[in-house]
Amino acid sequence: MRIDKLLANMGYGTRKEVKALLKGGNVRINGQPEKSAKVHVDTEKDQVTVMGEEVEYREYIYLMMNKPGDLISATEDAHDTTVIDILQPEDHVFDPFPVGRLDKDTEGLLLITNDGVLNHRLTSPKKNVGKTYYAEIDGRVTEEDVSQFAEGVTLDDGYKTKPGHLVVLSSGEQSEIELTITEGKFHQVKRMFEAVDKKVVYLKRIRIGELDLDEELELGEYRELTDEELQYLMKITKLD
Ligand code: URA
Secondary structure (H helix, E strand, C coil), X not given: CEHHHHHHHCCCCCHHHHHHHHHCCCEEECCEECCCCCCECCCCCXXXXXXXXXXXXXXXXXXXXXXXXXXXXXXXXXXXXXXXXXXXXXXXXXXXXXXXXXXXXXXXXXEEECCHHHHHHHHCHHHCCCEEEEEEEECCCCHXXXXXXXXXXXXXXXCECCCCEEEEEECCCEEEEEEEECCCCCCHHHHHHHHCCCEEEEEEEEEXXXXXXXCCCCCXXXXXXXXXXXXXXXXXXXCC
């Protein structure tokens, strides 16, 4: 990779600013001063320093966000603030995007990465990765709903969902539930409840597979996945 691209990717400025950095003699490759922006480096082998500080090259970024209910799950939007808009500049340089979608008013666990392969694997229905939601429902959720969800329910467009695992946490005029589904159809949780004549009034994703939302994260906060969490996601989505 060209040295100017690498340094720009790592957040050392625009290509123009990086060029100036190089011209100013601030960059060394394997100890040797380098002024050309065009020279190529091998990110596996070459040691690059800027003003004496080693540049740690990384290609991918993996973030977990506690999405608030006023951001949209997209990289950019003409009207609304997106989950990417609120990232720090040093994370922006990786060109990350959200893995799958949560509705604007849905809160909770959202993964953000620039790893297209992991994104594809996590969102593929073939992988059967469970996504667990906590929801508050207007209406009394019954054991009959639990059985219907276990069989799959028919949505407004005639599509029959795969089985969903519904756990009733409390049942009354308003109910609290947890639902695990392995698909990601548009507004799926809301539409599954509509199929049994009930309305979701609050929705939060709390888990993907066995990866829990870090409850330490306030709404709108995010952190990098730990190595263990990342290994787990790689393992459950591994190609057979
Ligand atoms: N199901 C929904 O209805 N909305 C979401 O944001 C996620 C799942």
